[in-house]
Amino acid sequence: MKKVLSFIWNWVVPIAIGVIAYLLITTFWINIVTxxxxxMDPNLLDQQKVVVQKTQNLKRGDVVVFDAREEDPRIKAGNKDYVKRVIAVAGDTVQYKDGTLYVNDKKVDQSFISTDEQNAGTASSFGSSWSLQSLSSTGLWKQDDQNKSVVPKDSYFVLGDHRSVSNDSRYFGFVSKKHVVGKIHVPFWYSTTVKDNIAKENQHYFA
Known part of the structure; x- marks a missing residue:
């Protein structure tokens, strides 16, 4: 009997605690995604592993993971989650003009991406000047998001850092808060340069 109790105490209990702790952490706090x-190149690279913090308290500049199956009506088969940067939050206006991005009529510091991505990449299929109103009137966006001039309540406008290839809010509309999985954090084993680039827009959002 003593051997059984000793086995349970020394092996079963620690393993059970570890499993429970893992489930709690991955369900309610953090997870690792690839x-x-x-x-998001060059700030986040294909196949790079990052930490996702499960939080609903998001700010402009945060990089987030969200369930794209609920947001992108033209999502490719096999895809599930998208990783993008929050450009605007509820109540914000967004406008792009000749290489400059504005949120609430204030210039956004985009030094975290190249000049080419700030210009041609952001213009992409939508020309050298666009706004939420013009994007939401293209017919590409989800029905509920069409003909909007400001970001709706509990929603976000997101863009990829590699604008010329990114499928983001320009193409499918706003991301609902309820579909956000969490906020990206770059692990310690990546270079300081990469981590600084991820945080840069959040620290210096307006020029």
Whole structure:
């Protein structure tokens, strides 16, 4: 009997505690995900592993993971989650003009991406000047998001850092807060340069 109790105490209990702790952490706090694709290049690379913090308290500049099956009506088969950067939050206006991105009529510091991505990449299929109103009137966006001039309540406007290849809010509309999985954090084993680039827009959002 003593051997059985000793076995339970020394082996079964620690393993059970570990499993429970793992489930609690991955369900309610953090998880590890692998970046799939180049839409956040060069700040997040294809197949790079990152930490996702499960939080609903998001700010402009945060990089987030969300369930794209609920947001992108033209999502490719086999895809599930997208990783993008929050550009605007509820109540914000967004406008792009000749290489400059504005949120609430204030210029956004985009030094975290190349000049080419700030210009041609952001213009992409939508020309050298666009706004939420013009994007939401293209017919590409989800029905509920069409003909909007400001970001709706509990929603976000997101863009990829690699604008020329990114499938983001320009193409499918706003991301609902309830579909956000969490906020990206770059693990310690990546270079300081990469981590600084991820945080840069959040620290210096407006020029």
């Amino acid at each position: 970046i799939n694709g180049d839409s």
